[in-house]
Amino acid sequence: xxxxxxxxxxxxxxxxxxxxxxxxxxxxxxxxxxxxxxxxxxxxxxxxxxxxxxxxxxxxxxxxxxxxxxxxxxxxxxxxxxxxxxxxxxxxxxxxxxxxxxxxxxxxxxxxxxxxxxxxxxxxxxxxxxxxxxxxxxxxxxxxxxxxxxxxxxxxxxxxxxxxxxxxxxxxxxxxxxxxxxxxxxxxxxxxxxxxxxxxxxxxxxxxxxxxxxxxxxxxxxxxx
Amino acid sequence: xxxxxxxxxxxxxxxxxxxxxxxxxxxxxxxxxxxxxxxxxxxxxxxxxxxxxxxxxxxxxxxxxxxxxxxxxxxxxxxxxxxxxxxxxxxxxxxxxxxxxxxxxxxxxxxxxxxxxxxxxxxxxxxxxxxxxxxxxxxxxxxxxxxxxxxxxxxxxxxxxxxxxxxxxxxxxxxxxxxxxxxxxxxxxxxxxxxxxxxxxxxxxxxxxxxxxxxxxxxxxxxxxxxxxxxxxxxxxxxxxxxxxxxxxxxxxxxxxxxxxxxxxxxxxxxxxxxxxxxxxxxxxxxxxxxxxxxxxxxxxxxxxxxxxxxxxxxxxxxxxxxxxxxxxxxxxxxxxxxxxxxxxxxxxxxxxxxxxxxxxxxxxxxxxxxxxxxxxxxxxxxxxxxxxxxxxxxxxxxxxxxxxxxxxxxxxxxxxxxxxxxxxxxxxxxxxxxxxxxxxxxxxx
Numbered sequence: 001x002x003x004x005x006x007x008x009x010x011x012x013x014x015x016x017x018x019x020x021x022x023x024x025x026x027x028x029x030x031x032x033x034x035x036x037x038x039x040x041x042x043x044x045x046x047x048x049x050x051x052x053x054x055x056x057x058x059x060x061x062x063x064x065x066x067x068x069x070x071x072x073x074x075x076x077x078x079x080x081x082x083x084x085x086x087x088x089x090x091x092x093x094x095x096x097x098x099x100x101x102x103x104x105x106x107x108x109x110x111x112x113x114x115x116x117x118x119x120x121x122x123x124x125x126x127x128x129x130x131x132x133x134x135x136x137x138x139x140x141x142x143x144x145x146x147x148x149x150x151x152x153x154x155x156x157x158x159x160x161x162x163x164x165x166x167x168x169x170x171x172x173x174x175x176x177x178x179x180x181x182x183x184x185x186x187x188x189x190x191x192x193x194x195x196x197x198x199x200x201x202x203x204x205x206x207x208x209x210x211x212x213x214x215x216x217x218x219x220x221x222x223x224x225x
Numbered sequence: 226x227x228x229x230x231x232x233x234x235x236x237x238x239x240x241x242x243x244x245x246x247x248x249x250x251x252x253x254x255x256x257x258x259x260x261x262x263x264x265x266x267x268x269x270x271x272x273x274x275x276x277x278x279x280x281x282x283x284x285x286x287x288x289x290x291x292x293x294x295x296x297x298x299x300x301x302x303x304x305x306x307x308x309x310x311x312x313x314x315x316x317x318x319x320x321x322x323x324x325x326x327x328x329x330x331x332x333x334x335x336x337x338x339x340x341x342x343x344x345x346x347x348x349x350x351x352x353x354x355x356x357x358x359x360x361x362x363x364x365x366x367x368x369x370x371x372x373x374x375x376x377x378x379x380x381x382x383x384x385x386x387x388x389x390x391x392x393x394x395x396x397x398x399x400x401x402x403x404x405x406x407x408x409x410x411x412x413x414x415x416x417x418x419x420x421x422x423x424x425x426x427x428x429x430x431x432x433x434x435x436x437x438x439x440x441x442x443x444x445x446x447x448x449x450x451x452x453x454x455x456x457x458x459x460x461x462x463x464x465x466x467x468x469x470x471x472x473x474x475x476x477x478x479x480x481x482x483x484x485x486x487x488x489x490x491x492x493x494x495x496x497x498x499x500x501x502x503x504x505x506x507x508x509x510x511x512x513x514x515x516x517x518x519x520x521x522x523x524x525x526x527x528x529x530x531x532x533x534x535x536x537x538x539x540x541x542x543x544x545x546x547x548x549x550x551x552x553x554x555x556x557x558x559x560x561x562x563x564x565x566x567x568x569x570x571x572x573x574x575x576x577x578x579x580x581x582x583x584x585x586x587x588x589x590x591x592x593x594x595x596x597x598x599x600x601x602x603x604x605x606x607x608x609x610x611x612x613x614x615x616x617x618x619x620x621x622x623x624x625x626x627x628x629x630x631x632x633x634x635x636x637x638x639x640x641x642x643x644x645x646x647x648x649x650x651x652x653x654x655x656x657x658x659x660x661x662x663x664x665x666x667x668x669x670x671x
Contacts, residue, residue: 009460015467022475081459103463103497106470154535168474171487173494180532195539219487 001046001117002026006036006062007079008055012102016049019106033057040066045074047113050096052080052087060094067095075116079104105174107165114164128163130225131208135163144207154179155200158193162213162223171220197221229394236386244375251371252364259360260336264321267338270353271319274304275342300333305352309341312348316341323357334358396421397429404433414441444511451507458500466493502629506615509560509636516641518558522565522595522661523548525558526584529566536573537582547585552593554661556641564637567630568597568657575655576601591662598656604649612647 003025007013010031017027025047030036033054040048040062048066052059063076078091081102088099097119098112118137128135134143140156142149151159157179162170175193197215204210214222292307303326320339325332335354342349399419408414414437419430469486472478478486508514530537530546537544554561572582580600587594604612611617613635618628638645644660 009464011464012460012467015464015471018471019467019474022471081455081463102459103466103493106467169483169487171490173491192536195535219484 002028002043003047003049004028004030004036004039004043004045004074005049006030006033006054006059007049007051008032008053009051016106016109019110023110031055033059033062036062037065040069040074044072047116048074048076049109050076050078052078052091060090063091063094063096073120075113075120077109077112077116079109105177107161107168107170107174108178111161111164111178130163130166130223131212133204133208135160142204147207149203149207151200151203152196154196155203158196159200159204162221166223166225169216169220169222173220175220228397229390232390232394233383233387236390237383240379240382244379248371248375252368255364255367259357259364260321263336263355263357263360264338267321267336267353267355268319270302270304271338271340271351274351274353278342278344300328301356303335303352303354307350307352309348309350311343311346312341313343315343324354326354334361393423396423396426400426400430400433404430404437408437447507448511448513451504451511455500455504459497462493462497462500466490469493499629502633503615505563506629506633506636509633509640512640514557514560514640516556518556519553520556520558520561521551521553522561522586522593523551525562525565526569526595528562529569532566533569533573540573540576541579542573542576543581545581545583547583548595550586550588550593552586552588552661554641560637560640564634564659567634568659571630572597572599572601572655572657575599575603580654593661595659595661596656597659598654600654603651603653603655604647605651609647609649 001024003020005013005016005027007016007029008031013029013031017029020027028039028043028045030039033056036054050059050062054062059078059080063078066072066074066076075098076096077098077100078088078096079100079102080087088101091099097116100109100112128137132144133149135141136143137160140153140160142151142156142159158175161175161178172193175197179193179196201210201213204213212224214224216222292305294303294305296303318340322337322339323334324337325334333356336357337352337354340351340353342351396419403415403419414434416434416438418434419426421427421430469490473483473486526546526548530544569582569584576582576599582597582599585596585598587596612631614628615632616628617631634645637643638659646658646660647655648658649655
């Protein structure tokens, strides 16, 4: 899967590049609107990560241009520090697939990219196997030997996010933001998420031992596989 | 009191004073002038009489009688000479009096000159009288006439004053109405000049316009500043946090370093929260949100209750939602959500384990109130006073309070013209009341 990062901040572009390369994506950069246009004309991308505030123009113009081209289904995720609500709305209205406000966490970016991939390709093989648990992202279910484990919506969200970012410590703050979104960016209480994790682990442990579901003290959680 | 009314009142009072003064002056002077006139005539008559007396024998006039009286036919004038006790001291003085005298059928008022004279070893008193009825009549006519003329003058000048001041002050009131009362936001200010030939009003108009221009420029600057700050601050934070995440992913770190990295990420997150909260406040204060949604309060509360269910359970709180009314306001839904979320979240945060949260409402005379009360730690007077200030933190076990939650509440309530009240007793709990539909004092026309 190839990704175009349209971002004038070199530092940020490099970090996103490093992270996504590590995840197996092929990454290209464009630091101006002009060079982004050239690249978009030449190549098809699976993902375009688009910053709105470019030195030589507005990212929205790029979005318009892209949507004007034939037979393109590049997924566009807008990354911007212009956290205005109307920016978000108009971005999505103009055909962006998702919107992330800076600063975002890389694991969140990855989760969103996966979600878009699933939506786009309607993957049937959406089952992820973990120690005998089948996580089906399409139906939002976790099965154990054809028996459905009864998880709440939020518990599933948390589990899915941790599985997606397996072998990585996910902090409480990061999890909280992923599950509750912006609503808690004010006075976010990180122990919000603990209750859910506690219940989630209780439910899973009724089926299999869950020593792979780690609590990393004072930081967060990790699923080791 | 309006300027126009004040001017009219002042005009009326001064005019009445002037008219009273001139009226009295005229009346008094009429009296004086007419009496003077009569007295001069009487003096002349006296001189004439004395001349006549010295040339003719007084005794022949008096005859054997002690007194001599003579009236003319219409009783307009009379003259009397009476003998009195002899007084050798001659006085030249003349005395004037006004007296009423009766005749066979009617009475007459006379101005009478009294003079004593010595003649041939006798003292006589000379009275010369002139009827002043006609003068009095004239006086009363003049009085009436004066009063009528003055009253008419008063009314006419008053009307003309009122009309003129109204005309004169019209631009002034236009300025006040169009440029001050009807403007709540400098962004949509009417810069059109008000037509006036009065220099001061032109100056006022220009000053207000230039002041508004300055303010709106500042607003625009602030908006740009906010947009820039958000971008300029959040971008570096974004870079650092991505960098830290990458280090955590790919580097072999000791546990201590890993913890430090995570702590740094948490700190960055805090920074992000503070910036975002400040941005939210500034954007709300700058009217960068629209108020086009119909927001049903009860629905928003239900939503928040679901969101916070787990926390309520975790802290073993009893949450009673006693909202009775389906009340809808025109506003911004995400903001209303944030507002109620912050308040309810505070009620959870500052509550004691096993405490209670009660949300109720009341509707009286079109005024709707939502009351959120908890049985938590409460606040003292000073804490309540400062509660809405930015970065005002309560001592709490919750480490993640930035002291901006209530500042956000304040800005959102102001934006929606909602009144907010806090009542609290230290150690017993806090009650926050949101009052909707309070008539906006800014919108009441003066």
